[in-house]
Amino acid sequence: MLLELARSKHILFFGGKGGVGKTTVSAATALAMAMEGKRVLLVSTDPAHNLGHLFNRDIGPRPVRLASNLDGMELDPEQTVNEHLNEVSGSLRKLMAPHLAGEVDKHIELSRDAPGMQEAAIMERIAEVVEQAAREYDMLVFDTAPSGHTARLIALPEMMSAWTDGLIKRRDKAERFSSVLRNMGSDKSIGNKVLGGQEDPLAERESAIRSLLNRRKRRFSDLRTALSDAQRTSFIIVLAAERLPVLETIELHDQLRRTGVKVGGLIVNKRLPDGLGEFLTERRVQEEVHLATLKQALPDLPRQDLTLVAHDVVGLEALERFARSLA
Ligand SMILES: Nc1ncnc2c1ncn2[C@@H]1O[C@H](COP(=O)(O)OP(=O)(O)OP(=O)(O)O)[C@@H](O)[C@H]1O
Ligand SMILES: [Mg+2]
Known part of the structure; x- marks a missing residue:
């Protein structure tokens, strides 16, 4: 079942409870596909990264060659959060008046440890990987962190998209308002006075923010499309034949279905074989x-x-x- 499914997809996600064998099974699947001649990228999104342990070598946040046709990488949560915050702080600084830069920094420092920050940052990296790696690889295999985390991650593109949409709408209103002011000011310069007489830098700021928000929005909606495209993408739940993993699998399946992600199959790992003597x-x-x-x-x-x-x-x-x- 697994390899047959893998052969027909471009993107595979492996999820499930801790320790059931996600890393083992996802890496084995990626290797099997690489051995069949596909160019495969294996990506760990788990902050605990055991891909390196499995392959017994260091694997960083950039793709490294693991076998013929097989590259691997581990998304680095801390680096990802830093990059993400730098970008956010850059855009906040553009939004705020220069004398508020100190406030922006304080806000960013507080956000660093906020709940959901790592997930949001990692989701953005996944979106980037899907966007960029599609050209270089025939197939992407994601080894994800234990269940709850994964489901939240998968639901995130929608939330992030809604959030970005809200911001864009607010920018639209603000822009309309400034343009009204500017027009009012075209006779007597009222608008220019209100806006500090900096019409051009303001317009530049507006368009920089708009293009940043739009790029983000496009990235998340592309990821959303990729995730819910059952022809291209499949989510596989790995579990053990034990009570809690089974209950959690049922729950995870429900959560995924609600967010529009189709589960392609279940792998029950660590079954005890027959003839036990x-x-x-x-x-x-x-x-x-x-x-x-x-x-x-x-x-x-x-x-x-x-x-x-x-x-x-x-x-x-x-x-x-x-x-x-x-x-
Ligand atoms: N079929 C199997 N038979 C025996 N041992 C296995 C099997 N599958 C996995 N293991 C072992 O179980 C342990 C956990 O496996 P693995 O790291 O793949 O799980 P995981 O789901 O990725 O864990 P985590 O949630 O911590 O990321 C490893 O030591 C692995 O070698
Ligand atoms: Mg793992």
């Missing part, structure tokens, strides 16, 4: 290998192991049983 023993040995590393790195920390149970822990009774096993 010998497998379980091997798996146990494998666990001991990982735990030895853990012990070596953190020798002084207390540790307790809990056994994988045969049934989901649901309901008070089961929870009590599980709680007793903690003793």
Whole structure:
């Protein structure tokens, strides 16, 4: 299913709960497509970036070659936020009178840690990548951060577009107002007096802001179009065959559908195979290998192991049983 779906799309998003295997599955899919001859760009949008861990090398915010036909990059949230804020502060300075520059700086500094700032900045980078990479690559594969984050991210283009629209409308009104003033002033210079006698710089400022807002708006609406174009784009949810990941998958699917993004398929990862006898023993040995590393790195920390149970822990009774096993 997965490779068949991948072959027919230009953009794939992988989302899902933490640790289910998004990075592993998205990277494997990207590699499989690259091996079939497509030029593929694998992009991690997760601030925790484990693409580098998976490939065992540094991968930065610019594309690097990972294999034949396969490039990878990790969107850097901090750098992205900085670039984003610089641009916003630049446009705010244009909007405000020069003596308010200090206020603008204060506002920008406060915004740096505001909720949603990283998401907005990352969304803008995704939009840029989709815009620019379309020329150089046959396919884009996005490895996203755990579910809630992803759904908010996907809903963002709409919000950002609405926000930009609002600003443009406000600019329109302001522009009409200034032009009325200017016309009034054409006989007696009333407008010029009100506007500080700087007709031309003002007009320039207006058009710089307008073109910036329009570029942003176009970028977000292009992304919106790309995301909701089911011919071109598919969203794949990765999950484990466990209770919470299943419930979260259902919820994520709902959220995505509401924002007009079609889920192309589900990958249930880490299923236990049939015929467990010998497998379980091997798996146990494998666990001991990982735990030895853990012990070596953190020798002084207390540790307790809990056994994988045969049934989901649901309901008070089961929870009590599980709680007793903690003793
Ligand atoms: N089918 C599998 N069998 C065994 N181990 C797996 C399998 N898929 C993934 N893993 C392992 O599970 C761990 C988590 O996988 P991965 O990093 O791909 O998850 P993720 O969803 O990207 O996590 P995060 O939400 O933290 O980004 C890794 O150590 C990976 O090697
Ligand atoms: Mg990951």
